[in-house]
Amino acid sequence: MSQIKPDARQGAAPADIAVSVRNVSKVYGDVQALKDLSLDFPRGELTSLLGPSGCGKTTLLKIIAGLLPATSGQIEVNGKPVTEPGPDRSFVFQDFALLPWASVIRNVAFGLELRGVAKSEREAIAEKYIREVGLAGFEQKFPHQLSGGMRQRVGLARALSVNAQVLLLDEPFSAVDEQTRRKFQEDLLQLVQNEKKTFIFVTHSIEEAVYVSDQIAILLPRPSRVSEIIRPSSFRNKGVDNIRRDPEYLDIVDSIWASLRAYVE
Structure with missing residues (x-):
């Protein structure tokens, strides 16, 4: 070292x-x-x-x-x-900070939605990162239906989806x-x-x-x-x-x- x-x-x-x-x-x-x-x-x-x-x-x-x-x-x-x-920059919080009323795919795409990215484009990007963090198949689930580990994966996918460099x-x-x-x-x-x-x-x-x-x-x-x-x-x-x-x-x-x-x- x-x-x-x-x-x-x-x-x-x-x-x-x-x-x-x-x-x-x-x-x-x-x-x-x-x-x-x-x-x-x-x-x-x-x-x-x-x-x-x-x-x-x-x-x-x-x-x-x-x-x-x-x-x-x-x-x-x-x-x-x-x-x-x-x-x-994109922040991944300790307490997940997910939208409880939104599905996994909408949570992941939310930053892109705020930026005005078209729905089809932002959902395609969100699906990519949902797969990358190991949550394929859970796109339409809601936070209360997920384990703590899965909710944190949603938070990480959301941070990645906005393509922040840090x-x-x-x-x-x-x-x-x-x-x-x-x-x-x-x-x-x-x-x-x-x-x-x-x-x-x-x-x-x-x-x-x-x-x-x-x-x-x-x-x-x-x-x-x-x-x-x-x-x-x-x-x-x-x-x-x-x-x-x-x-x-x-x-x-x-x-x-x-x-x-x-x-x-």
């Missing part, structure tokens, strides 16, 4: 950076959540934000999404400053059982490979972060800043069945736990 100083440009040329966070701070009243945080997210890769509870992972994700303003600093997506939500995932697998979570992780690796999009993934799970990530940014407790950037190297192309047995995978998991143990209450 390679470990990179958090204040470095991470060795990537600007053209290879999809999202750039520069000296971002966020203050809520008398609480400073983020302080001068800088981080680059390489294009076409999955970066996990990992750290103890309350360290600002979701806050940073929402600032990148344009859902929260930064107190200071700047976020750029594809070289353009972020001032509000935009079609270049997907922001806020603990998307936290509400599902362990078996479903492992299958999601395998599917996510395939999506990253197939879609060539930039994924920013918030998780509390060290094992999950190491399993799915091209890059892991470890955030320290507030005021949050990046303490370490890890880029796994030896197991990324060995196939989903071999990652968890790889010595580097096990070493990184142990190393991250050693770094974070002192901050767990």
Whole structure:
């Protein structure tokens, strides 16, 4: 694995950076959540934000999404400053955030519907991503007829269908059982490979972060800043069945736990 100083440009040329966070701070009243945080997210890769509870992972994700303003600093997506939500970013919420009165296909196509895409076109796109997340045959079902894991797949398909170049995932697998979570992780690796999009993934799970990530940014407790950037190297192309047995995978998991143990209450 390679470990990179958090204040470095991470060795990537600007053209290879999809999202750039520069000296971002966020203050809520008398609480400073983020302080001068800088981080680059390489294009076409999955970066996990990992750290103890309350360290600002979701806050940073929402600032990148344009859902929260930064107190200071700047976020750029594809070289353009972020001032509000935009079609270049799509958010997958922890609690699914589906329309309960809409079918699976309408939920998936809803972002396209808001953009005025014709019904036949948006449904064709929605069907593609419904198949891609493993929900073929459930197009006309409603959220209450689906399991938690299936509802989260609908949310992921909806995020993919609008063709945003940056997907922001806020603990998307936290509400599902362990078996479903492992299958999601395998599917996510395939999506990253197939879609060539930039994924920013918030998780509390060290094992999950190491399993799915091209890059892991470890955030320290507030005021949050990046303490370490890890880029796994030896197991990324060995196939989903071999990652968890790889010595580097096990070493990184142990190393991250050693770094974070002192901050767990």
